[in-house]
Amino acid sequence: MPLSDQALPASSYQNRLLQALSLLLAACVSVPIIVIILQWGTLGSGEQVIWQHLFDTKLGRLALNTLILVFGVGAGVTLLGVSLAWLTSVCEFPGRRIFEWALMLPLAIPGYVMAFVFLGIFSYAGPVQTQLRSWFGVNSWFPDIQSPGAVILIFSLVLYPYVFLLARTAFLAQGRSTMDAARVLGLPPFAAFLRVVIPVARPAIVGGVALALMETLADFGAVSVFGYDTFTTAIYTSWSGLFNLTVAAQLASLLLLFVAVAMTLEQYGRKHQRYTQNERRKTSRSYQLRGGRAVAATLFCCLILLIAFVIPVTQLLVWVSNNFATDLDSRYVEFFLHTIGLAAMAAVTTAAIALLLALGKRMAASTGMRRWQQRAERIATLGYALPGSVLAVGIMLTFTWVDQLLASAFQMQAILVNSVVALLLAYVIRFLAVAHAPVESGLLGIKPSVIEAARSLGASPSRVLREVYVPMLKPGLFTALLIVFVDVMKEMPATLMVRPFGWDTLAVRVFQMTTEGQWERAALPALTLLLAGLIPVILLVKNSRFMPRGC
Amino acid sequence: MLSRITLVSSFLILAACSREAPVQSAAEANVATPAAEIADSTAVDAPAPANTESSGPVVVYSSRQEYLIKPLFDRFTEETGIEVQLQTGEDGPLIARLEAEGDATFADILYTVDAGNLWAAANKGLLQPLHSDVLEKNIPAHLRDPQGLWSGLSVRARTIVYSTERVDPAELSTYEALADPKWKGKLCLRTSKKVYNMSLVATMIDRIGVEATEEVVRGWVANLATRVFSSDNLLIQAIAAGQCDVGIVNTYYLGQEQQQNPEIPVKLFWANQEVSGVHVNISGAGITKYAHNVAGAAKLIEWLSTDEPQHMFSDLNLEYPANPAIEPIELVKSWGDFKHDTINVETAGRLQTEAVMLMDRADYR
Numbered sequence: 001m002p003l004s005d006q007a008l009p010a011s012s013y014q015n016r017l018l019q020a021l022s023l024l025l026a027a028c029v030s031v032p033i034i035v036i037i038l039q040w041g042t043l044g045s046g047e048q049v050i051w052q053h054l055f056d057t058k059l060g061r062l063a064l065n066t067l068i069l070v071f072g073v074g075a076g077v078t079l080l081g082v083s084l085a086w087l088t089s090v091c092e093f094p095g096r097r098i099f100e101w102a103l104m105l106p107l108a109i110p111g112y113v114m115a116f117v118f119l120g121i122f123s124y125a126g127p128v129q130t131q132l133r134s135w136f137g138v139n140s141w142f143p144d145i146q147s148p149g150a151v152i153l154i155f156s157l158v159l160y161p162y163v164f165l166l167a168r169t170a171f172l173a174q175g176r177s178t179m180d181a182a183r184v185l186g187l188p189p190f191a192a193f194l195r196v197v198i199p200v201a202r203p204a205i206v207g208g209v210a211l212a213l214m215e216t217l218a219d220f221g222a223v224s225v226f227g228y229d230t231f232t233t234a235i236y237t238s239w240s241g242l243f244n245l246t247v248a249a250q251l252a253s254l255l256l257l258f259v260a261v262a263m264t265l266e267q268y269g270r271k272h273q274r275y276t277q278n279e280r281r282k283t284s285r286s287y288q289l290r291g292g293r294a295v296a297a298t299l300f301c302c303l304i305l306l307i308a309f310v311i312p313v314t315q316l317l318v319w320v321s322n323n324f325a326t327d328l329d330s331r332y333v334e335f336f337l338h339t340i341g342l343a344a345m346a347a348v349t350t351a352a353i354a355l356l357l358a359l360g361k362r363m364a365a366s367t368g369m370r371r372w373q374q375r376a377e378r379i380a381t382l383g384y385a386l387p388g389s390v391l392a393v394g395i396m397l398t399f400t401w402v403d404q405l406l407a408s409a410f411q412m413q414a415i416l417v418n419s420v421v422a423l424l425l426a427y428v429i430r431f432l433a434v435a436h437a438p439v440e441s442g443l444l445g446i447k448p449s450v451i452e453a454a455r456s457l458g459a460s461p462s463r464v465l466r467e468v469y470v471p472m473l474k475p476g477l478f479t480a481l482l483i484v485f486v487d488v489m490k491e492m493p494a495t496l497m498v499r500p501f502g503w504d505t506l507a508v509r510v511f512q513m514t515t516e517g518q519w520e521r522a523a524l525p526a527l528t529l530l531l532a533g534l535i536p537v538i539l540l541v542k543n544s545r546f547m548p549r550g551c
Numbered sequence: 552m553l554s555r556i557t558l559v560s561s562f563l564i565l566a567a568c569s570r571e572a573p574v575q576s577a578a579e580a581n582v583a584t585p586a587a588e589i590a591d592s593t594a595v596d597a598p599a600p601a602n603t604e605s606s607g608p609v610v611v612y613s614s615r616q617e618y619l620i621k622p623l624f625d626r627f628t629e630e631t632g633i634e635v636q637l638q639t640g641e642d643g644p645l646i647a648r649l650e651a652e653g654d655a656t657f658a659d660i661l662y663t664v665d666a667g668n669l670w671a672a673a674n675k676g677l678l679q680p681l682h683s684d685v686l687e688k689n690i691p692a693h694l695r696d697p698q699g700l701w702s703g704l705s706v707r708a709r710t711i712v713y714s715t716e717r718v719d720p721a722e723l724s725t726y727e728a729l730a731d732p733k734w735k736g737k738l739c740l741r742t743s744k745k746v747y748n749m750s751l752v753a754t755m756i757d758r759i760g761v762e763a764t765e766e767v768v769r770g771w772v773a774n775l776a777t778r779v780f781s782s783d784n785l786l787i788q789a790i791a792a793g794q795c796d797v798g799i800v801n802t803y804y805l806g807q808e809q810q811q812n813p814e815i816p817v818k819l820f821w822a823n824q825e826v827s828g829v830h831v832n833i834s835g836a837g838i839t840k841y842a843h844n845v846a847g848a849a850k851l852i853e854w855l856s857t858d859e860p861q862h863m864f865s866d867l868n869l870e871y872p873a874n875p876a877i878e879p880i881e882l883v884k885s886w887g888d889f890k891h892d893t894i895n896v897e898t899a900g901r902l903q904t905e906a907v908m909l910m911d912r913a914d915y916r
Contacts (some may be wrong), residue, residue, distance in 0.1 A: 125794065138793060397651050501636050517783060
């Protein structure tokens with residue numbers, strides 16, 4: 001990567017401040033993650049017994065299950081996300097204008113909600129199988145609803161929007177020009193798509209898939225509804241069943257190692273590639289699909305929308321209509337406001353920190369400095385792969401320690417534990433990766449030559465920041481804001497543990513109902529959560545049209 | 552408002568932590584109050600003489616869900632004027648939080664389901680003893696910690712359910728007997744990751760030993776009709792729909808299903824009546840080691856063992872009152888009387904690790 005794209009001279013005071021600030025922030029965000037990794041320091045006899053037991057009984061099976069899930073969900077979200085993104089951004093067919101935003105809607109559905117809704121509908125005792133039995137007799141065949149395939153399907157349905165969103169932005173930027181060029185050079189359509197269109201969009205697609213997979217690895221809610229044991233399950237049973245938080249943290253840090261290695265490999269894989277597009281897309285020419293193809297495209301989009309959104313929402317509505325009168329009370333206003341308020345605050349903080357980190361790396365004064373920035377950034381964005389409550393423990397330990405330090409040094413009262421600040425920090429750590437992806441790709445989309453041009457035309461460093469970076473980064477930042485907003489709304493385990501007194505949110509309410517098996521009564525908070533998420537999701541799609549090219 | 556609460560509670564913590572007022576002596580001073588106050592059984596509900604030194608709110612960390620216990624706390628506040636602040640969450644994280652906060656904790660009371668969790672908290676030294684004549688009178692000894700660190704407040708029974716269409720109850724006897732090959736392909740179980748099953752197996756280990764228990768659990772697994780369920784409700788619905796014939800659940804889940812559908816073709820069978828009795832567990836509470844409002848906390852726990860709140864447990868969640876003098880509501884009474892397993896529920900915690908490992912070995916997921 002060339003170093004000449006700095007807006008600020010390496011030696012300038014602002015640049016050094018920026019570097020220091022970005023490293024400092026990365027360090028702060030990394031502390032709870034490091035606290036968890038440091039749990040390897042304790043490996044007493046109790047821990048050894050449990051490790052031995054895990055090896056002897058289930059670790060192999062869980063690792064295999066996790067791998068199956070990762071590959072299955074990876075393939076699922078890529079297929080769904082990329083195909084739908086391509087169709088809605090470069091082709092024209094009936095309904096496209098609706099699908100281009102409607103297909104984002106599943107992002108508003110938390111995975112655990114999707115899981116219990118599907119189980120409610122399709123389990124043996126659910127309405128579908130009951131109906132089938134009444135038609136075809138008690139021995140009629142139905143696919144195993146708790147099989148790995150079903151779990152992979154659920155995750156793919158709620159997580160493909162990440163890939164859809166990022167891939168779509170990339171495809172919109174390409175337009176059909178890349179495809180056309182490849183075709184002119186003699187490649188058949190599908191080969192052109194695979195060998196030219198996809199590689200150019202690769203950073204965006206990989207970014208989306210990475211987000212989806214990290215969320216899959218961290219998930220405990222959906223997999224436990226399905227009784228599908230993954231690595232995260234081992235983390236939880238070590239903690240809640242075997243009363244050993246240390247082993248849980250050690251297991252969690254293995255998960256982090258796995259993610260870190262995967263990310264490094266991916267980075268290495270595209271080390272020397274850098275894709276930027278040259279001309280601005282002039283016209284919105286698109287492939288006009290006709291006849292059978294148009295019907296097929298419309299049907300495909302309809303099908304996905306039906307399974308991923310219409311069916312679950314309808315089921316929630318049916319449940320809500322049964323319990324509406326008894327469950328709705330004035331406190332819902334409070335839950336709603338807490339949810340929105342926390343999400344907004346977290347979104348702004350997280351996006352701001354993501355921007356600082358990205359700028360810090362971009363403007364690093366030397367290769368050495370850049371490497372430090374990169375390392376710091378990588379650790380700081382790992383939090384997304386940590387199960388929420390394990391992360392929450394790391395945060396709790398850190399904050400209690402800081403509070404005690406402050407108390408003994410300055411006679412201060414506890415300010416962090418049980419404060420909104422603590423919760424916000426938890427969100428930042430958990431979702432920094434989510435904000436980082438669009439900001440980073442926005443930044444990559446700004447070609448070094450643009451900065452060089454501005455500089456050579458005599459623009460001052462601060463003017464370059466103000467008039468080039470900021471406007472060009474706006475769409476990426478906005479995307480970061482909105483995704484974090486939606487994710488924070490859905491977040492459950494960390495909210496449960498770190499929230500201050502009285503800060504119950506809709507997700508907390510969902511938890512309170514599902515944990516007692518009251519799925520029907522969880523429908524009201526789940527549906528409210530979903531509705532609140534729709535607006536940012538729709539904004540997100542509208543915004544994606546303005547994302548910079550080449551990300 | 553919030554910041555004021557934080558401020559007040561922070562101040563209280565500082566007060567409670569100062570060396571002049573060691574927590575232990577505060578507890579002792581408090582213990583004397585209710586003992587002196589309770590002259591006869593009718594005085595149980597009478598407000599205690601005001602213990603003015605710490606009259607702030609009582610902060611409760613609870614893994615019991617808000618809609619099940621908030622109504623109780625509201626009643627308590629009405630009666631005594633003492634505010635109750637509730638922080639709900641999952642057992643593991645709440646106990647971890649309590650541990651992390653140490654002597655700076657906000658919590659006065661830890662209120663969880665399952666003796667296993669209370670045992671874990673007590674074992675980590677997070678609770679302090681409460682020796683109370685009221686509790687000793689209202690709650691049977693096997694539902695309390697031997698050292699007085701926590702007390703059960705409601706009882707949940709985990710027993711066998713069967714399909715009234717396909718099973719003759721005469722075929723049923725004990726949990727152990729469900730391992731018999733005659734139930735092959737007919738048994739449904741909830742996941743072993745639920746603490747209720749850990750406790751059931753832990754008490755079985757205490758009763759018949761590790762080897763015999765492992766054989767039973769292997770038998771169960773061999774008899775499973777389908778993968779394990781994530782909730783007792785789903786399990787009951789599966790029996791009703793014909794996916795399997797027998798299962799093991801907590802009674803109140805069947806109660807919930809019966810309230811929704813009185814005709815549901817599933818019934819309770821009281822297990823192990825000829826031998827140990829039905830496995831019972833508790834929801835219960837203990838005072839945290841570094842509580843700053845020990846007096847208020849003690850009062851709340853004692854109050855919860857008395858008539859009205861004990862009725863409410865049964866009303867709100869179809870559980871059994873822990874106080875044997877109180878009758879449960881009609882629906883719960885309609886299931887009939889049964890013999891409890893009177894092994895101290897603390898066993899469930901003590902042997903939980905062993906139970907989890909055993910279930911892993913037996914491939915009970």
